[in-house]
Amino acid sequence: MPLLSVDGLSVAFPGHAAVREASFSLAAGETLALVGESGCGKSVTAFSVMRLLPPNARVVSGRILLEGADLLALSESEMREVRGAQVSLIQQEPMTSLNPVLSIGLQIAEVIRRHEKLSRKAARARAVELLDLVSIPDAHRRIDDYPHNLSGGMRQRVMIAMAVACRPKLLIADEPTTALDVTTQAQVLDLLDDLRHRLGMAVLLITHDLGVVAQWADRIAVMYAGRIVEQAGIEPFFAAPLHPYSRGLLGARVDVDADEHYSTHRLTEIPGNVGSAAGQAGCSFAPRCPVAQPACRQAVPPLVGLGDERAVACPVTVSSHSSPLLGGEAR
Amino acid sequence: MRMGRRIAATLKRTAVHAGPTVLGIIVLDFLFLQLMPGNAADVMATEAGSATEETVAALRHQFGIDQPVLTQLLNFLGHLAHLDLGFSPRFNTSVADLIMARLPNTLLLMVTALALALVLGIVFGAVMAAWAGRWPDRVLSVIVLLFYSMPGFWVGLMAVVLFSVKLGWLPSDGNETIGADLTGFAMVSDRLAHLVLPALALASFFVAVYARLTRAAMLEVQRQDFMRTAKAKGLHPLLIQLRHALRNALVPVTTVAGMHLGNLLGGAVVVETLFGWPGMGRLTLEAVLGRDYAVLLGVLLLSSFVVIVANVLIDLLHAWLDPRIGSA
Known part of the structure; x- marks a missing residue:
């Protein structure tokens, strides 16, 4: 049984859905990185686990199981026994x-x-x-x-x-190093990683920094516009990201080893912006996606497991998963 | 330890500021009083009704007000250097005795009113913030608005009508029952009964100010990250509000309370007159009417002392409430 398992979680603010049908799980002692751009629902997902959402947010559906017990079904005073003792939180801005x-x-x-x-x-x-x-x-x-x-x-x-x-059994770290400078950032993450091993905690690491993910996480879940679009182990993910959004994210990194620099190369970006996801039927990423098919705009693609703890919510990718093309395209 | 060092730093800073401030206040007060038409001799002559030119001149000479202004100022400062506040022509006694007889009463009234205003204001504000937008907030908002918009003397008069005249629960005049010769507990409760109405009248406006301020500050604090940290520790909501929110919200409230001390002393003049409270406020009014500059200067000097001392206390409270203040 996983330590934490989030199952079909949807959270809504008045007028818009922040998290839609998010499912992921976390084994004891594991570090899962929840990655995505600002406003994609990472923090809301994390705060739902502690049931510390802002007063106007509401969990619409889903279950959050900590060692099999549904946290959403606990009374407020039972929840206070969980907070700080079994699940604890580190926030972004330490001041x-x-x-x-x-x-x-x-x-x-x-x-x-x-x-x-x-x-x-x-x-x-x-x-x-x-x-x-x-x-x-x-x-x-x-x-x-x-x-x-x-x-x-x-x-x-x-x-x-x-x-x-x-x-605690689970530590939620909500962008713990965003407010720190780079050297301090590495020290703090090293410390977190060391404590995780010593105390046997699982860590839910929320970040938008793929460098941090590559170095300190065991697995990654990529979120886009409130949905989890890809889940994978760190090595397979960085070797070959499957979802077009993940490929875009990795493509947008500056590869220093290949002698790239913004002064010599134009930086790659994902065309369009996340605002195009609002009101989009079917796949939220379709308006920005290079491989989108007409079918992508019809139905929301489900997260399909591909074995080896890997899952992706993209029918185009899934149908061509066996093709060797994908692995080659990653770099 | 740390706390002691912070307090020492605050005290030192205030002492350095207080000296020049007091001297400036004395000189300015003295010069401003010269602008008032008439003097003690004129008033006495008028009251007597049959004073001749010579008697008035003799009175002037006796009170020392026939000398040039600068000489008078230097005389006054010279006496002050020996801690002598001078002699009152009007009351025919030393100014120091006169003020010392009244000062404890005024201090009692001020401190009670301020404490009442702070306690009621903070409780009201915290309750309003906790139930923001719901009926306890609405009801208290209306009450607070009434307190805010009604002058203290009107609140006092209406309280006299209700509690003294109609209900007969509380006395309306003085600070003790004259000639009752009470001792021990009976004396304390008698004094307290006399204190309630004037303190309420003086405090009413400030209750409103602190309640609104506390409400706003408490609501502001709720959005801070450290409130989520506190919740993430599994603490009880009441403890979170008292230890984490209120402590932060109190900083602006005490700042404003410090600035209000002067106003409170000014308000005391009206309230003391209204309730026949034998304090410095009423003494001030009598001194103004009798053009008794010696008493007036003494009162002003002591008032500035009271305000400075009270400000020191507020500074200390501040240094205790917010560790970022004293260490700068």
């Missing part, structure tokens, strides 16, 4: 996701005392250990610091310490 007027020690100890029956003193000692764990130097002195005393990378480390405090 605003820590409370500026409370010391970091208090903010870490708070979650420990919520889920474990520890004294104030014991929780504080645990908080120091956690700061040590996330490699914050002088943890016992830093514990009374406030978020504004720390740098961006340090703040994100504090967020990580807070998230792993109760040894």
